[in-house]
Amino acid sequence: MNKYWFYIESYVYISIKNGKVLLFNTLNSEIAISDNPDVISLVTKLNKRRNTQVALITDEDLSNQAVFEFINETRNKFMSDYYETSLTKKKPFQFIPYIKIHREIKYLKKETESSIGENIKQYINKVVIFLNNECNHSCSYCNHAYKQYYTCTKSNTNEELNYTDLLKFLSQLKNLAVNITLTGGNIFKYKHLFDLIKYLKDNNFDTTIKVNYKNYLDFFDTINEYNINSYISIDSDISINALQRLVNHSEKPNINLQIPVGNEKEFDTISNLVNEYPQLELEYLPYYRGDNIDFFQKNIFVNQEDIRSTKPTYKSILINTKINKNLFGQLVITPSGNVFSNINAPKLGNLNQNVKELVLKEILSSNSWRKLRQNCIPCKNCNFRLLCPPISNLELSMKKNNLCHIL
Structure with a gap:
């Protein structure tokens, strides 16, 4: 079974609320929305800070019609992509932007x-x-x-x-x-x-x-x-x-x-x-x-x-x-x-x-x-x-x- 690194670009905003996931491309203002539980599960895993919007997927994931269609949609909208894990030795890392105001409130x-x-x-x-x-x-x-x-x-x-x-x-x-x-x-x-x-x-x-x-x-x-x-x-x-x-x-x-x-x-x-x-x-x-x-x-x-x-x-x-x-x-x-x-x-x-x-x-x-x-x-x-x-x-x-x- 083939394995792939699936990633959502760092310039894409991700939100998961009320049983729906939303992806927004900040470069071209394209939007992708899904309420499919399998899609939500995949994006939730991607969205954990330690994963930096990168996750491992397999042929089994791609055989899921909803997941496959969502991945294709987001690829066509320049939000995501995937490639075989054999092309790299380690999991790829993305820098996800974070903001810090002059002095954080907690300080x-x-x-x-x-x-x-x-x-x-x-x-x-x-x-x-x-x-x-x-x-x-x-x-x-x-x-x-x-x-x-x-x-x-x-x-x-x-x-x-x-x-x-x-x-x-x-x-x-x-x-x-x-x-x-x-x-x-x-x-x-x-x-x-x-x-x-x-x-x-x-x-x-x-x-x-x-x-x-x-x-x-x-x-x-x-x-x-x-x-x-x-x-x-x-x-x-x-x-x-x-x-x-x-x-x-x-x-x-x-x-x-x-x-x-x-x-x-x-x-x-x-x-x-x-x-x-x-x-x-x-x-x-x-x-x-x-x-x-x-x-x-x-x-x-x-x-x-x-x-x-x-x-x-x-x-x-x-x-x-x-x-x-x-x-x-x-x-x-x-x-x-x-x-x-x-x-x-x-x-x-x-x-x-x-x-x-x-x-x-x-x-x-x-x-x-x-x-x-x-x-x-x-x-x-x-x-x-x-x-x-x-x-x-x-x-x-x-x-x-x-x-x-x-x-």
């Missing part, structure tokens, strides 16, 4: 805060600051979209962030590659706004503002002097005159227009308006408001082909086992001075605490930065869990991890 848990060092602050890449929550407008998306995209929002508490405390906090982030995003209610009502923007520019922070067009238009010339990135939200009730003014402003390369849409009617209304201006670069933000799940199921939920079309790399798959790329490194500050790793997560602390202390607390938890599909129901039981994009604020706000037609 951080053993160290005290004082011994960690300042380098831990380098994990921070973005700080979203809600400067205030006062605004005179009542936009349709106000109470929903901010938890999904950090758009502006308002509250009847009329709070305003303490400027002195904010500067002390930001001083700890100097010389780090951190984006500072300023939003809130109408941020132009924040009396320290332009002093703050000047401070951020003087200290080389990458600075962004996120505002509604109704509050933005009167301050365009002033904001433009600082040459910062501006994300302007518009909605379906925008007037032709206001849209024309935005069109004139949007010629600036750092002006970005965002359109929150909650249903097809809103989408159609705003699309008919902006279609008159093909030069506009627009980003549509589908937002959930509690009663529009049908809109998401029809337009947002993904299927297997959608996932394949994103062409996940082996690197991105490995990263998805360690951190949430959508959320990692972010802090959120509210007008009350509270600090969160995510607006949908529990409070970390407040502005008066050391940044290092806040970062360490978040890293040791799984509230946001390490919110992984492989740990969340129902995604943890899905073979596509590491191929999908990481969980985002949209899923967290909806309290629904699987925006898909797979589970």
